[in-house]
Every structure is written in C-alpha cells, then in structure tokens.
C-alpha cells in the first residue's frame with residue numbers, strides 16, 4: 435500500500451490531521467473520483483497526422499494506456515495511426531484501482547503498454563508478469579524524471595498520532611508529475627520515443643504529432659510563468675497531494691494536506707487547522723472538482739478562506755486538448771486565489 439489518501443483517511447473516520455508539507459511531500463493521497471465530469475469518448479485529437487497514411491485497422495499497433503493524463507498524451511502522439519485504449523475509466527480512482535478481467539485481456543493482446551510510473555499504477559504489478567505477452571513493449575512515461583520524495587515538517591492532531599500514521603515511506607516519490615507542464619513535456623517525449631521504437635513505420639507521424647503537442651505545452655508553461663510570477667510564494671492547502679511539482683515549478687507552496695473525517699470536526703481539529711493556516715500564511719484552500727464535502731465547506735468558513743477547486747486531471751474528457759483546458763482553468767483558479 436503506497437498511497438493513503440483523502441478517501442482512506444475519511445474511512446478511518448473521526449480523524450482530522452493536518453499534515454503540513456513544505457512543497458515536498460511523500461504522502462500521496464487521492465481524492466474521491468469526480469463523478470460529475472463529462473466523459474467524452476471518441477473525440478478526435480487536435481494533433482494532426484503528418485507524413486504517413488494510416489494502415490488498415492487490423493495492422494494498427496494496439497496501445498493500452500493506464501489512466502487519463504497518460505491516455506491524453508499518448509493519443510495526442512499516436513493520432514490515428516495506432517489504436518489507443520485506456521485501462522482506468524475516467525471517473526474511477528487510479529490510486530487504489532483494481533484491474534478487471536477486460537484490463538488483463540487488453541494487456542495480454544496489446545503491442546504497447548504506457549504507464550505514468552513512479553509507483554502510481556500498483557494494479558499493473560502482477561498482470562504484466564502473468565499475461566506473458568512477449569510482444570508487449572512497456573513505456574514508462576516518467577523515465578528520467580527525478581521524483582519529489584522528501585518528507586516535510588508535519589503537523590498532526592493528537593488523534594492522528596495515536597492512529598495509523600500515513601507519513602509512511604514512499605519509495606518512488608510523488609507520482610503527480612503530469613501536473614507540471616514542463617514534466618508533461620518530458621512524458622510526451624518518452625511516449626513518442628517509445629512508440630517510435632515499437633512502431634518505427636509511423637515514426638514521422640509520431641514525431642510531428644508530438645512536436646505539435648509539445649509546442650502547446652511550452653506555451654502553457656509560459657502562460658503559467660507569466661501569470662504566477664505576480665504572486666510569488668503563494669501558499670495553499672490541498673486535500674490531495676497532487677501539486678508539489680506544479681508548486682515547485684512556479685514558486686508556489688503546497689503547504690498542507692488536510693484529512694477530513696466523515697462525521698464531525700472537533701474544536702481541536704478546527705483550532706489546529708486555523709493555526710496551520712496562520713503559521714504558513716496560507717492564501718488558498720483547494721478541493722477538487724466533483725468533491726462536495728460539507729466539512730470542507732465549513733472548515734473553509736472557520737479558516738476564513740474561500741474553498742476553490744483544483745483539478746488533478748485524474749479524470750475528465752478523453753480529448754487530448756482536455757489537458758490544456760483543465761490546466762488553464764487551474765491557472766485561473768490559482769491566479770484568483772493567490773491575489
């Protein structure tokens with residue numbers, strides 16, 4: 435069990451812990467799945483094919499990807515010259531995902547498997563070994579990316595200290611690299627190179643599509659830089675430790691992950707939250723799209739901070755352009771919250 439998140443914490447109930455993290459963290463949580471987000475399948479990617487004619491259906495390279503951001507990047511690079519599937523349906527929690535028989539079958543018959551890596555896709559561990567698909571090429575999209583895995587000072591409630599500690603060691607670091615446009619570029623490059631190695635016949639297409647998408651990632655990065663340089667060191671609390679890479683990139687501080695119980699906040703819980711907000715001079719409080727938690731709303735009132743939503747992109751639309759849409763919405767949220 436590498437991940438213990440918001441949801442698990444909630445299930446332990448009665449526990450509110452404030453884990454203060456100074457930008458770096460080992461605690462990888464994940465929020466509830468975002469049920470209210472639309473899933474649009476079969477949208478055609480913006481990435482254009484260039485230079486080669488798609489082969490007939492039966493000859494296409496079969497590529498399976500693990501979850502949404504990796505699907506978006508892979509689909510952008512592959513365009514229509516390969517068949518790209520997603521294993522974890524958007525709307526389903528990736529951190530604690532259990533593979534289905536269909537997933538096993540998909541991996542058993544695929545040519546290429548693309549994963550985020552950094553320990554995120556625990557559900558893959560045994561499948562790949564068991565299916566013994568000798569033609570399967572595996573692409574680790576995070577290859578060469580140095581993970582953040584240092585633990586930061588932690589503020590805990592008395593209750594939490596008595597209970598199960600969730601600041602356990604996390605061997606492979608925080609996996610949420612796709613939320614930094616610069617690291618996303620690295621992931622797209624890794625995917626491109628992996629696809630070319632597995633399917634050299636479509637090299638020119640993969641190169642052209644990747645170049646188009648990377649250009650968009652570069653301009654997204656400039657937009658983030660230009661906007662967020664106006665609010666240096668803006669400090670925020672999040673309930674899902676998904677943004678340390680983004681924070682590091684743009685000189686923000688993800689200070690704390692707060693675990694909220696299902697039932698009730700104790701006065702001590704609220705007091706601890708308030709003092710953490712003061713201590714770290716927190717400007718913003720972020721939940722996620724689709725999470726409707728009354729306790730978060732009431733806590734935000736006690737903290738005198740507006741509760742806003744930041745999207746970790748673990749769920750959403752399956753059009754490769756969705757990445758830019760969601761990230762620009764995140765930028766707007768950060769800009770408003772950090773003012």
Ligand SMILES: [Zn+2]
Nearest residue numbers: 463464676746
């Ligand atoms: Zn996550």
